[in-house]
Amino acid sequence: MSLSTDGLPAGDRFDWWEQLMRAEVMALSMASERPERFRGRVDSVGAPDTTVSSWWLSSATGVRTRTHIRRHDPEDYYLFAVRGGRIGLEQNRGNSWLGVGDLGLYSTSRPLRAEFRGSGRPARVEMVRLPRALLPLPFAQVDRLLAARLPARTGSGALLAQHLTGFLRHAPECGPAELAGLGSVAVDLAVTLLAGRLDIARAVPPESRRQALLARIDAFIERDLHDADLRPIDIAAHHHISLRTLHELFRERPDTVSATIRRRRLERSRADLGDPRLRHKTVGEIALAWGFRHPADFSRAFRAAYGIPPGEFRQAAPSDAPEARRLR
Numbered sequence: 502m503s504l505s506t507d508g509l510p511a512g513d514r515f516d517w518w519e520q521l522m523r524a525e526v527m528a529l530s531m532a533s534e535r536p537e538r539f540r541g542r543v544d545s546v547g548a549p550d551t552t553v554s555s556w557w558l559s560s561a562t563g564v565r566t567r568t569h570i571r572r573h574d575p576e577d578y579y580l581f582a583v584r585g586g587r588i589g590l591e592q593n594r595g596n597s598w599l600g601v602g603d604l605g606l607y608s609t610s611r612p613l614r615a616e617f618r619g620s621g622r623p624a625r626v627e628m629v630r631l632p633r634a635l636l637p638l639p640f641a642q643v644d645r646l647l648a649a650r651l652p653a654r655t656g657s658g659a660l661l662a663q664h665l666t667g668f669l670r671h672a673p674e675c676g677p678a679e680l681a682g683l684g685s686v687a688v689d690l691a692v693t694l695l696a697g698r699l700d701i702a703r704a705v706p707p708e709s710r711r712q713a714l715l716a717r718i719d720a721f722i723e724r725d726l727h728d729a730d731l732r733p734i735d736i737a738a739h740h741h742i743s744l745r746t747l748h749e750l751f752r753e754r755p756d757t758v759s760a761t762i763r764r765r766r767l768e769r770s771r772a773d774l775g776d777p778r779l780r781h782k783t784v785g786e787i788a789l790a791w792g793f794r795h796p797a798d799f800s801r802a803f804r805a806a807y808g809i810p811p812g813e814f815r816q817a818a819p820s821d822a823p824e825a826r827r828l829r
Contacts, residue, residue, distance in 0.1 A: 505542040515539040518558070525554075527609040528573060529565040540623065546672040548684025552630040553668050557585070557623040565613040577609045578631040578643065580691045582653065582662045586624030589616035595648030604651040604658050606695070608644065627665040629687045637692065637706050642699050657694035660716050664690060686712050714740065715750055726766050729792040733758040766791045767806050770799070774811055775818035784811050 504521060506514040515536035522529060525545065533539050538559065545554035581588075581604065588599045591614040592607055599605045607613055610633070617624040633640065652658040668683050675683065689712035718740060725731050736758065737747040751758050773779050773787045785796040788811070793799035803811045 502545040502547075503543070506540050507542070511537050514541070515561075522563070526579070527565060527575060527577075528569045529563045529613070530569075531561055531563045533559065533561040535559070544669060546669065546680065546684075548680050548687075550632065550635055551684045551688050553628070553665060553672075553684065553687055554630075555584075555625065555627045555669050557625045558617055559623055560586075560619055561617050563613075563615045563617075565609070567612055570610060570612070575609050576633040578606060578633065578636065579609075579628045580604065580606050580631060580651075580661070580694070581626045581628040582665055584625040584627055584666075585622055586617060586619035588624060588626065589618070590614075590648040592648040593644050595646075597648055597650050599650055602653055602662075604653040604662065604694075605648065606643075606646050606651060608647055611644070611647065627662075627669065629661075629665060629691055631688060631691055635688070637709070638696060638699070638701065642701065643695055646695060646698060651694065651698060657690050657697060657713060660713075660720055661687065661690040661694055663720065664716060686716055689713050690716055711750065714742075718747070718750070722762060722765065726762065726769060727790060727792055729789075729794050731762060731792065762792075763802065764806070766793065767803060770803065770811070771807065771814065774815045777818075784815065 506518060509517055515531070515533055518539065518541045519529075519531045521541075521543065522531070525543065539561065541556070541558040543554055543556050545552055583599045583601050583603050583605070585601060588603075588605065590597055590599065590605055590607060593611050597605070607615070636643065653662050664683075664687055668687060672680060672683075689709040692709050693713040718736060721736060721739060722731070733747055734744050737744045740747075747758060751761070754761070756764060770787055770791045770793070773782070773790070774784065779787065782790075784799075788796055788799035793802070800810055803809075803814070807814065809817075
């Protein structure tokens with residue numbers, strides 16, 4: 502779903518946005534110093550047990566009262582990453598200002614005050630919905646984290662922030678089964694982050710821990726794709742697991758660990774070959790940059806994957822290369 506105030510009469514935009522918030526997140530009363538200049542947009546992707554969304558909006562304030570909650574409470578938590586502007590949050594004795602790169606948590610079940618402040622540009626957040634009924638953690642303890650600044654640059658926080666951005670960017674390319682899996686990973690990472698912050702990691706179900714570990718492994722592979730010496734044994738050692746455990750984690754996936762590395766290297770190479778900004782690089786240089794030592798091996802693997810030699814693919818790539826940009 503993609504919705505925007507663009508195209509609406511200026512005088513209707515702010516009221517329309519308040520109704521949109523009521524329908525998609527929760528009811529609250531909103532105010533703006535310049536409602537006639539308000540603009541907003543939401544991109545939202547639904548999965549079976551969650552929703553991942555990105556929200557842009559001009560400076561505004563939202564207040565959710567006990568009256569709002571009595572009328573209707575969807576009983577959700579939202580874990581969000583700030584991508585633009587600053588977000589002021591007050592809830593359950595928590596009070597903080599969050600900036601770009603920070604993570605925060607709020608609940609639909611408690612009174613809330615939120616301030617969205619852009620500095621010349623709209624405020625922007627990416628959020629994952631966490632239904633209370635599916636959260637395997639004690640609510641009383643989770644509520645201690647409301648309106649607090651959560652770690653976003655290391656561990657599960659960093660992985661979750663990266664995952665939300667990647668989820669929203671690539672959702673149009675995914676089928677229902679893939680979206681369901683990616684949504685589950687987002688929830689598992691959120692649960693792992695909250696449990697770690699509360700020091701109750703034992704409360705996290707084994708499947709959530711498994712998905713969080715796989716997300717860390719995926720991020721490690723992505724970061725080190727350029728290293729021609731990257732091997733499954735190195736991945737296992739870095740994550741303090743046995744090689745056998747690593748292969749068992751990938752058993753339910755369509756590709757083995759080695760095949761995953763190879764496929765992602767080919768995808769990145771293909772994107773670079775189709776990028777007109779990289780025309781000055783030879784095919785061999787691009788292959789080497791993504792961990793292929795021998796051009797002949799790269800050419801065979803590329804042709805087997807895409808049915809065309811890399812040189813011919815580059816020649817046939819359109820000048821604007823939309824597919825290359827999407828893959829990058």
